[in-house]
Amino acid sequence: SPSLAEAAQRTGRYFGTAVTAGKLADPVYAGILDREFDVVTPENEMKLDATQPQQGRFVFTAADRIVDHALQRGKRVRGHTLLWHSGQPGWLNNLGGTALRAAMLDHVTQVVAHYRGRVHSWDVVNEAFADGTTGRRRDSNFQRTGDDWIEAAFRAARAADPGATLCYNDYNVENRAHAKTQAVLRMVRDFRARGVPIDCVGVQSHFAGGNPVPADFEATLRDFAALGVDVQLTELDVEGAGATQAQGFRRVAQACLAVPRCTGITVWGIRDTDSWRASGTPLLFDGAGDPKPAYHAVLHALHCG
Ligand code: G3I
Numbered sequence: 119s120p121s122l123a124e125a126a127q128r129t130g131r132y133f134g135t136a137v138t139a140g141k142l143a144d145p146v147y148a149g150i151l152d153r154e155f156d157v158v159t160p161e162n163e164m165k166l167d168a169t170q171p172q173q174g175r176f177v178f179t180a181a182d183r184i185v186d187h188a189l190q191r192g193k194r195v196r197g198h199t200l201l202w203h204s205g206q207p208g209w210l211n212n213l214g215g216t217a218l219r220a221a222m223l224d225h226v227t228q229v230v231a232h233y234r235g236r237v238h239s240w241d242v243v244n245e246a247f248a249d250g251t252t253g254r255r256r257d258s259n260f261q262r263t264g265d266d267w268i269e270a271a272f273r274a275a276r277a278a279d280p281g282a283t284l285c286y287n288d289y290n291v292e293n294r295a296h297a298k299t300q301a302v303l304r305m306v307r308d309f310r311a312r313g314v315p316i317d318c319v320g321v322q323s324h325f326a327g328g329n330p331v332p333a334d335f336e337a338t339l340r341d342f343a344a345l346g347v348d349v350q351l352t353e354l355d356v357e358g359a360g361a362t363q364a365q366g367f368r369r370v371a372q373a374c375l376a377v378p379r380c381t382g383i384t385v386w387g388i389r390d391t392d393s394w395r396a397s398g399t400p401l402l403f404d405g406a407g408d409p410k411p412a413y414h415a416v417l418h419a420l421h422c423g
Pocket of ligand 1: 161162393
């Protein structure tokens with residue numbers, strides 16, 4: 119039977135996974151990666167603390183291993199992530215105001231330029247909105263340099279690689295009624311109206327028992343797409359097991375398939391044992407590398423809608 123990537127390609131989409139460089143030498147891990155997925159996202163290797171551990175000293179060794187592995191096998195790369203309140207190196211915390219703004223934009227420029235032509239899509243800014251009901255930006259050192267930090271980052275990224283798809287990426291934007299979803303919709307609408315170069319919204323899609331796939335998930339994807347941007351499901355996992363979990367994955371795949379501008383799905387890891395969720399089982403392959411019911415449900419949905 120076809121792989122996830124082949125089945126997705128027949129619908130004009132991709133099927134990706136988060137990858138960590140330290141596991142590329144694991145033959146079970148690499149075997150599944152190479153067979154099933156056509157897009158890879160470095161799980162941590164492109165974050166600020168990894169790529170610029172000291173100011174002006176850029177380290178691309180681990181990220182390059184993932185990018186090389188992917189490109190040598192005809193896969194594409196999602197870059198994750200240029201700017202995030204979390205995972206920052208210590209030196210950034212000692213900066214503020216114009217010095218921080220300059221360092222922030224320099225980081226975007228240098229990293230995007232290093233990967234120019236090799237990274238297909240960038241998560242330019244990750245998780246910049248607050249949870250809860252305020253719809254406000256999240257407080258962070260970047261936010262304190264001024265509300266326009268996000269658009270400045272997108273302009274810097276576009277200048278450094280005009281061919282890359284530029285995404286704003288966040289979680290808790292799956293539910294249409296959520297204040298955060300509405301706030302991100304407003305930002306994207308405003309950016310499109312003012313010519314800020316945003317091409318895509320990344321909807322992380324971390325689902326669990328207390329946070330199930332919402333009934334209006336497809337409608338949310340449609341709302342983003344209606345603003346003239348692609349939608350990518352960027353960090354999909356569904357905590358659970360068996361038929362219930364399979365149904366969650368199926369519904370996510372069907373929602374993406376129903377929205378023409380939902381261009382691809384990335385799961386946040388390969389085997390359950392690769393997941394960031396400690397002792398969870400939220401992925402498509404079990405710890406032995408065998409496909410779970412959720413795998414077959416996704417494959418079936420990609421085939422049959
Ligand atoms: O590799 C180091 C190890 O050398 C060190 O001794 C150890 C001690 O803490 O840490 C190890 O690094 C950890 C890394 O994962 C690799 O396992 C970090 O501490 C840990 O913080 C890091 O967690 C990552 C997390 O983001 C924070 O950056 C997860 O792997 C990663 O899955 C998770 O991914 C995020 C997305 O980037 C954004 N959206 C939410 C998603 C899930 O939290």
